[in-house]
Amino acid sequence: MASPAYTVYYWQIKGRGEMIRLVLEAAGVAYENKYPKEWATEKASLPFGQLPALLITDPKTKQTTTLAQSAAIVRYLARKYNLVAADPLDFAVADSIFESAVDATNAMIKVVWGTPEAEKPAALEKFNTEVLPSFIKAHTAFLEKNGNKGIYVGNKLTYVELTIFNIINELNTLIPDAITAKTAPALWKVRETVANHDKIKAYLASPRLHSK
Ligand SMILES: N[C@@H](CCC(=O)N[C@@H](CS)C(=O)NCC(=O)O)C(=O)O
Incomplete structure (x- = not known):
């Protein structure tokens, strides 16, 4: 059966679109990128007035479904392409880890995009001393419990590690050396595991990767 045609609809940045691309x-799976040109008009056509969205075109009927909400998109693709744990409880535990990464992403976005310039240093300091340490602590506990192998649950790389890879990169952009082999070795191992995945390695070296 032919695969659907996928278009990742988001701005020309990594942002919330990147975990879908990963x-x-x-x-x-092949996909295209679509970037908004006239946002006000395009916004009105989206299920929740926001991006990212995944446009899924059925190869037979040519009908396109617009799927919104980045976490729902990621879970849909991960289930479809077997990048999830097989056992339902393993899936749920891994998904709780994923949701904590979504929380940290939202906190980061709030600091960068949702804070007036004058208040940014204080917001960043709060993120650095509160959100970041508790993120590292919780994630390290899960990783150590699973034998510190760069995988959260069992032995299989799933959408969870892919998402964490992305958030580590974003955290390090926001706060230099937030997560390194020294500051958070268990998390760093996740980053290394994903970076060494054959297909991700190829992606990171490809022109498909967005520069920021
Ligand atoms: N919960 C949504 C949040 C989406 C979201 O906040 N999108 C922002 C960009 S990252 C957006 O579309 N902003 C433009 C707007 O709201 O007009 C998701 O995870 O997809």
Whole structure:
């Protein structure tokens, strides 16, 4: 059966679109990118007036479904392309870890995009001393419990590690050396595991990767 045609609809940045691209890349599934041109008009056409969205075109009927909400998109693709744990409880535990990464992403976005310039240093300091340490502590506990192998649950790389890879990169952009082999070795191992995945390695070296 032919695969649907996928279009990742988001701005020309990594942002919330990147975890979707990473899942598609790890699955070895082709996709295109679409960037908004006239946002006010395009916003009105989206299910929740926001991006990212995944446009899924059925190869037979040519009908396109617009799927919104980045976490729902990631879970849909991960389930479809077997980048999830097989056992339902393993899936749920891994998904709780994923949701904590979504929380940290939202906190980061709030600091960068949702804070007046004058208040940014204080917001960043709060993120650095409160959100970041508790993120590292919780994630390290899960990783150590699983034998510190760069994988959260069992032995299989899933959408969770792909998402964490992305958030580590974003955290390090926001706060230099937030997560390194020294400051958070268990998390760093996740980053290394994903960076060494054959398909992700190829993606990172490809022109498909967005520069920021
Ligand atoms: N919960 C949504 C949040 C989406 C969201 O906040 N999108 C922002 C960009 S990252 C957006 O579309 N902003 C433009 C707007 O709201 O007009 C998701 O995870 O997809």
